[in-house]
Amino acid sequence: MREHPLDIYEEQAGDISRVLITEAEIQSRVREIGQAISRDYAGRRPVLVGVLKGVLFFMADLLCAITIAPEVDFIAVSSYSQDSRDRGFVRLVKDLEMPIEGRHVLFVEDIIDTGLTLNYLLRTLRARGPASLEVCVLFTKNRHRLIDIPSRYQGFELPDRFVVGYGLDHRESYRNLPFVGELKPHAFQANSESGNMPHKNGGSK
């Protein structure tokens, strides 16, 4: 683990006001979640399904922390949430490569904000007849939640701030930071028409 995370990420460090969740805290929680999944799915071969792209970091570390032998697959969606008329419109742009009928599916997400993406994807996956379908999410933001969906495994609740790192981006930057930090206003205000804090990171998916 790095002791001075901001120092070594010089190029992006100037845009971060503070570290909210350290690399050590993330890794420790991910290990705990991995152990819980290993216990709960012992004797079974679950399919872990992730939504690109933000989940990549969590999925990789989670897979390393799981001691049974899961399979993994990814889907990608396109959503439009900047225009309120299109709010909630989610479209599948990359489907799973494996059938999930009769399989134990664990849906892995980096963040749930409004809940619209997860709601759409769970409906889509449920229609394919999995033996079970559970949710594992690392970060939740509750302030703008429109649809509440229970998650079997959860990591951290985030404050209503613009946060980046460990997969969370702003216009494709900052994903590679191994911790979660708060973005300074100057780093996102130039892209925000109203000057208010956008409630959803990126928003360009």
Ligand code: PRP
């Ligand atoms: C994030 C996350 C979810 C979605 C959740 O993706 O991975 O897919 O937002 O938001 P919601 O609860 O408001 O629907 P993002 O749009 O940031 O794309 P990315 O994973 O490619 O960064």
